[in-house]
Amino acid sequence: MNDQSTPSYRPLYQQIKEALVSRIVSGAWPPGTFIPSESALSQEYGVSVGTLRKAVDALANDHVVIRHQGKGTVVAMHDSDSSLFQFFHLMRLDGTRSLPISQVLLRERRSATVEEAKVLGIAANAEVVHIRRIRVLDEVPALLENLVVDAARFPALESEPQTLPNTLYQLYQQRFKQSVAKAEERLFAVAADAQDQKHLGVEVGSPLLEVRRIARGLQGEALEYRVSRCETQQHCYWNEL
Amino acid sequence: MNDQSTPSYRPLYQQIKEALVSRIVSGAWPPGTFIPSESALSQEYGVSVGTLRKAVDALANDHVVIRHQGKGTVVAMHDSDSSLFQFFHLMRLDGTRSLPISQVLLRERRSATVEEAKVLGIAANAEVVHIRRIRVLDEVPALLENLVVDAARFPALESEPQTLPNTLYQLYQQRFKQSVAKAEERLFAVAADAQDQKHLGVEVGSPLLEVRRIARGLQGEALEYRVSRCETQQHCYWNEL
DNA sequence: CAGTGGTCTAGACCACCGC
DNA sequence: CGGTGGTCTAGACCACTGA
Numbered sequence: 001m002n003d004q005s006t007p008s009y010r011p012l013y014q015q016i017k018e019a020l021v022s023r024i025v026s027g028a029w030p031p032g033t034f035i036p037s038e039s040a041l042s043q044e045y046g047v048s049v050g051t052l053r054k055a056v057d058a059l060a061n062d063h064v065v066i067r068h069q070g071k072g073t074v075v076a077m078h079d080s081d082s083s084l085f086q087f088f089h090l091m092r093l094d095g096t097r098s099l100p101i102s103q104v105l106l107r108e109r110r111s112a113t114v115e116e117a118k119v120l121g122i123a124a125n126a127e128v129v130h131i132r133r134i135r136v137l138d139e140v141p142a143l144l145e146n147l148v149v150d151a152a153r154f155p156a157l158e159s160e161p162q163t164l165p166n167t168l169y170q171l172y173q174q175r176f177k178q179s180v181a182k183a184e185e186r187l188f189a190v191a192a193d194a195q196d197q198k199h200l201g202v203e204v205g206s207p208l209l210e211v212r213r214i215a216r217g218l219q220g221e222a223l224e225y226r227v228s229r230c231e232t233q234q235h236c237y238w239n240e241l
Numbered sequence: 242m243n244d245q246s247t248p249s250y251r252p253l254y255q256q257i258k259e260a261l262v263s264r265i266v267s268g269a270w271p272p273g274t275f276i277p278s279e280s281a282l283s284q285e286y287g288v289s290v291g292t293l294r295k296a297v298d299a300l301a302n303d304h305v306v307i308r309h310q311g312k313g314t315v316v317a318m319h320d321s322d323s324s325l326f327q328f329f330h331l332m333r334l335d336g337t338r339s340l341p342i343s344q345v346l347l348r349e350r351r352s353a354t355v356e357e358a359k360v361l362g363i364a365a366n367a368e369v370v371h372i373r374r375i376r377v378l379d380e381v382p383a384l385l386e387n388l389v390v391d392a393a394r395f396p397a398l399e400s401e402p403q404t405l406p407n408t409l410y411q412l413y414q415q416r417f418k419q420s421v422a423k424a425e426e427r428l429f430a431v432a433a434d435a436q437d438q439k440h441l442g443v444e445v446g447s448p449l450l451e452v453r454r455i456a457r458g459l460q461g462e463a464l465e466y467r468v469s470r471c472e473t474q475q476h477c478y479w480n481e482l
Numbered sequence: 483c484a485g486t487g488g489t490c491t492a493g494a495c496c497a498c499c500g501c
Numbered sequence: 502c503g504g505t506g507g508t509c510t511a512g513a514c515c516a517c518t519g520a
Binding site (some may be wrong): 087109151182183184185186187188189190191205206207208209210230232236237238239240241 | 252262290327328330352423424425426427428430431432446447449451471473478479480481482
């Protein structure tokens, strides 16, 4: 919900939500740390607990923060089971899900294409880091991923760390202080080309599911543009409405 | 009264939410009608306004009900613009969306297949109504839909009404008192067959997006099983994470 | 046990709608 | 103007956690 049409009046809890987000973005509360208790925060901001709760509720709803009754509220990390599957919608035909392991095929720094620059919101000839990898599920190549990020936002990603982790968003968060908070995906059915044949072991021309994802940070900035091609004999893309 | 000392603790607002849902399901508040005001309902249930609000908030979040500040809260109808697109995730490549018009190709009553019976939760040889239609977007055939519903739950749907409306969920709600509240979709990439060629005008073997949807009612019962095949040259499937 | 988040209350005031 | 939902308060008690 994003209407800035009425600058006249803004609910307190929304202002506080944004204040909390910027404190997280600033690095004052790194992922994995517990934020102050609700009563402490309500005193700090000079509002009632109920109002502060509404702000934190909104953050928890956006998966920015995770509540734990009796313990406290922790800034979401991209390695907790709960958030691992937020951006991974492939599942086996029987409904079970697990994360694929990955094998990097290409990793380079180059100029952005027109499309990439537009999606990432960077200058026309700015540099990007391009990673291509294949992801293996149940010992079968399931996904061929191509992703680009702004090289200025992710410095030296083309060479460091030497080996890339399975879950890149975790790396983005820990090494580059960039948390992926939401994403938009557009899905297409496409015909496999020679590259798909080589890496996924499918016939040229056979149908593949192509997922084009724009991953965004806590404040809506585009962080990554990712195009994945997936075989849907063993797996499918799952969605709840 | 609010005693109900349940063995396992359940928050009051959840109990009230369910009470409200069953009143909607029972037909006491048909879609489109305004439910009583929050203060009236809080008195009726003997709880504070805040607690009742939390119940209604949950309903609004599930799109069961729509709030209108200054007017009241209305039971969701499947013809309001806001809910029309809840279950329709196809959009043009430029991001705009509109609803397709439809043309019925087949409409019959027959025995359920094993898969259909399992999905709909009905007996192995129970009867279903099967509707096949083609949906046209921007004057181009975009979707080939096949859907089945339990014939017992939707009596005489195979023949009445004589002409089917564009938005079937509206018909389900108005004529059969069955509101689709949520759905699960599984997406696949498939190769077009002769039937797809005939109706969508694509080459046999060309890639299509297949969407298999289970539509569920207010209390989770499977109402409809729908398999759609879609051309993704002009359109794509859109999702937000 | 003290401290956290989760529920619930009773009331105040504000923004909005329709008459 | 009265009635609706939306915000906010101040405080109580409950359920859960960990030392």
